[in-house]
Amino acid sequence: MISNASNRPLSLVKLAHQLVAEHVKPGDIVIDATVGNGHDTTFLLDLVLPDGHVFGFDIQQTAIDQANRRLAAQMSNSCLTLFRADHAAMRATIPLIYHGRIGMVMFNLGYLPGSVKHIKTQSKSTLAALAAAADLISLGGLITVVAYPGHDGGGDETRDVDQWRLGLDTGQYRTALFENHPDNPSAPKLFSVCKIG
Ligand SMILES: C[S@@+](CC[C@H](N)C(=O)[O-])C[C@H]1O[C@@H](n2cnc3c(N)ncnc32)[C@H](O)[C@@H]1O
Numbered sequence: 678m679i680s681n682a683s684n685r686p687l688s689l690v691k692l693a694h695q696l697v698a699e700h701v702k703p704g705d706i707v708i709d710a711t712v713g714n715g716h717d718t719t720f721l722l723d724l725v726l727p728d729g730h731v732f733g734f735d736i737q738q739t740a741i742d743q744a745n746r747r748l749a750a751q752m753s754n755s756c757l758t759l760f761r762a763d764h765a766a767m768r769a770t771i772p773l774i775y776h777g778r779i780g781m782v783m784f785n786l787g788y789l790p791g792s793v794k795h796i797k798t799q800s801k802s803t804l805a806a807l808a809a810a811a812d813l814i815s816l817g818g819l820i821t822v823v824a825y826p827g828h829d830g831g832g833d834e835t836r837d838v839d840q841w842r843l844g845l846d847t848g849q850y851r852t853a854l855f856e857n858h859p860d861n862p863s864a865p866k867l868f869s870v871c872k873i874g
Pocket residue numbers: 710711712713714715716717718734735736737740762763764765785786787788789790796797798799802803
């Protein structure tokens with residue numbers, strides 16, 4: 678069990694935020710691969726301001742609109758670019774000057790909370806986006822993935838992400854798996870990938 682200072686279980690989203698906060702600093706260029714309601718995007722913006730930039734992807738206009746509303750107060754200095762686009766197109770969408778300079782890419786898989794459940798991340802595009810993210814991050818750069826095997830299709834996607842990270846060149850990437858309930862196949866999992874060489 679991963680716990681906080683008061684010995685209470687730490688959600689994997691919170692743990693992902695902890696890992697990200699240790700990596701990302703003001704001025705960094707980072708990517709939120711699944712903007713959703715914009716909570717992670719807000720968190721990333723707070724870390725990179727005032728000189729950094731957050732690029733965000735979501736396939737749903739609702740998500741982009743909600744995130745824009747949430748972030749309106751922080752957007753005055755053009756530190757945010759949201760794409761209504763599939764994160765599988767990340768490599769082609771992120772301006773070339775930032776390739777190899779991205780400090781971190783954050784994935785929170787699944788569907789938009791409070792919205793329809795059939796629009797959700799899928800293995801094929803998730804794996805394409807992860808491959809692009811692994812290329813785009815800088816040396817020392819980080820990828821985090823919170824995956825939810827408990828929903829329909831989520832089990833296969835979670836297994837595919839795990840296999841992908843286990844297949845990475847260990848001379849180039851250090852990876853880890855965090856889970857609060859290893860005996861429960863439906864419990865969420867957090868994967869981290871750090872570029873080391
Ligand atoms: C669990 S939510 C993300 C939560 C979000 N990070 C937050 O802080 O609120 C997953 C999001 O991924 C989006 N999504 C699904 N497939 C996608 C894809 N191929 N490319 C980009 N976003 C996708 C969904 O529309 C949904 O908004």
